[in-house]
Amino acid sequence: MNAVIGQTPRAGYSLPREYYTDPALFEQDMERLLLRHWFCAGHVSSVPATGDFFLVDLGRESVILCRAADGAVHALLNVCRHRGSRVCVTRSGSAAGGGFTCPYHAWSYGLDGRLRAAREMPSGFRREDSSLKALQLRVLEGLIFISFADAPPALDDAARALANAAGVHGWASAKVAHRASFEIRANWKLAVENYMECYHCQPSHPEFARRHVLARPATQTAELERTAAAHSAALGIHIEDVDGYGLNARAGQESISVMRSALHAGHVTASPDGQPLAPLMGEFKQHDGSSTYFDVGPTSDFLAYPDHGVIYRFIPRSVDRTDMEVIWLVHADSVEGRDHSLERLTWLWQVTSVEDKLIIERNQEGVNSRYYEPGPYSLQEDYAARFVAWYLDELGISPPLQRRVASPAR
Ligand code: FES
Numbered sequence: 001m002n003a004v005i006g007q008t009p010r011a012g013y014s015l016p017r018e019y020y021t022d023p024a025l026f027e028q029d030m031e032r033l034l035l036r037h038w039f040c041a042g043h044v045s046s047v048p049a050t051g052d053f054f055l056v057d058l059g060r061e062s063v064i065l066c067r068a069a070d071g072a073v074h075a076l077l078n079v080c081r082h083r084g085s086r087v088c089v090t091r092s093g094s095a096a097g098g099g100f101t102c103p104y105h106a107w108s109y110g111l112d113g114r115l116r117a118a119r120e121m122p123s124g125f126r127r128e129d130s131s132l133k134a135l136q137l138r139v140l141e142g143l144i145f146i147s148f149a150d151a152p153p154a155l156d157d158a159a160r161a162l163a164n165a166a167g168v169h170g171w172a173s174a175k176v177a178h179r180a181s182f183e184i185r186a187n188w189k190l191a192v193e194n195y196m197e198c199y200h201c202q203p204s205h206p207e208f209a210r211r212h213v214l215a216r217p218a219t220q221t222a223e224l225e226r227t228a229a230a231h232s233a234a235l236g237i238h239i240e241d242v243d244g245y246g247l248n249a250r251a252g253q254e255s256i257s258v259m260r261s262a263l264h265a266g267h268v269t270a271s272p273d274g275q276p277l278a279p280l281m282g283e284f285k286q287h288d289g290s291s292t293y294f295d296v297g298p299t300s301d302f303l304a305y306p307d308h309g310v311i312y313r314f315i316p317r318s319v320d321r322t323d324m325e326v327i328w329l330v331h332a333d334s335v336e337g338r339d340h341s342l343e344r345l346t347w348l349w350q351v352t353s354v355e356d357k358l359i360i361e362r363n364q365e366g367v368n369s370r371y372y373e374p375g376p377y378s379l380q381e382d383y384a385a386r387f388v389a390w391y392l393d394e395l396g397i398s399p400p401l402q403r404r405v406a407s408p409a410r
């Protein structure tokens with residue numbers, strides 16, 4: 001049953017205030033959408049050896065991502081099977097003794113979640129019934145996806161699209177160069193809507209807009225995009241655009257989109273001076289002047305350049321707080337200081353993320369006002385409108401919103 005709301009959502013308009021402010025609606029978002037879908041937990045290079053682990057959060061939940069002795073990565077709920085304490089209280093590291101020991105009463109778990117030891121339990125206690133609960137986990141092109149659902153949407157379409165897009169960019173064998181987290185005092189949907197549209201790029205992101213043609217309306221950039229696509233093809237780079245985003249996802253499949261877009265002349269990547277940032281990755285033998293955007297599910301977004309990658313993870317924490325984690329990927333052999341400079345590598349998406357945090361928080365402040373009314377999305381906010389249409393559809397909220405046709409630009 002849906003939480004009670006004051007205003008009815010309208011197709012093509014931003015959502016009524018309650019959707020961005022009501023704690024009951026946030027709980028509904030968690031139950032009916034966020035915990036049911038897949039989201040990216042990070043990259044496998046963060047857990048290269050047996051025992052390596054890191055924590056990820058979503059809402060009130062904490063999950064241990066760790067590599068077990070059999071080489072597999074596991075996603076274990078960080079809730080002790082004794083009396084519920086957090087088991088792992090360190091954000092990342094290597095598990096001493098090949099497992100996790102609860103700090104409360106010292107129940108000890110293996111890297112696969114199995115309970116190894118529990119002191120002074122009564123006869124009849126069965127350790128095998130007290131493993132840490134495990135989440136669904138899939139690794140696609142080095143990206144770790146997890147879902148809290150018992151039967152989450154299928155990842156066949158996403159796997160196929162990522163094998164091409166992330167595959168050409170060599171992400172399966174990439175490594176994490178840097179990660180940064182931004183705490184945004186806003187509802188997660190405002191953060192996602194902002195990511196999914198580039199209407200704000202010209203006014204709010206001068207650094208991005210000078211480098212990416214995506215900041216311009218599609219009508220102004222069609223010729224540039226065609227020329228860039230022909231150039232990429234001539235260099236042997238073949239990445240298919242895919243539009244299985246939101247309501248365009250096939251029935252039972254997780255949402256997936258892939259979109260190629262050109263960089264402006266004089267810029268081969270997202271650097272301050274337009275020059276290369278790091279060794280070329282995957283199938284790239286030259287810079288081709290393009291970038292690839294892809295999105296899986298509601299909160300996991302990715303951007304690939306020929307010489308580095310960027311993972312955007314939106315992590316809803318509460319109705320008015322969202323963490324945005326940005327992870328930079330480079331070629332596994334790239335050495336900081338020799339092959340790439342962290343300052344140059346992270347510059348564009350650091351400054352862009354700081355700008356985004358500011359504009360999203362201002363958006364939330366205005367939405368909190370009693371005078372806020374939902375407003376119409378522009379043509380350049382098609383993907384934000386599609387996100388909202390999908391969101392409402394997931395919650396089973398009327399009015400029925402029409403399936404949108406593919407659009408060349410966000
Ligand atoms: S709550 Fe973990 S050992 Fe008691």
Ligand SMILES: [Fe+2]
Nearest residue numbers: 194195205356
């Ligand atoms: Fe932005």
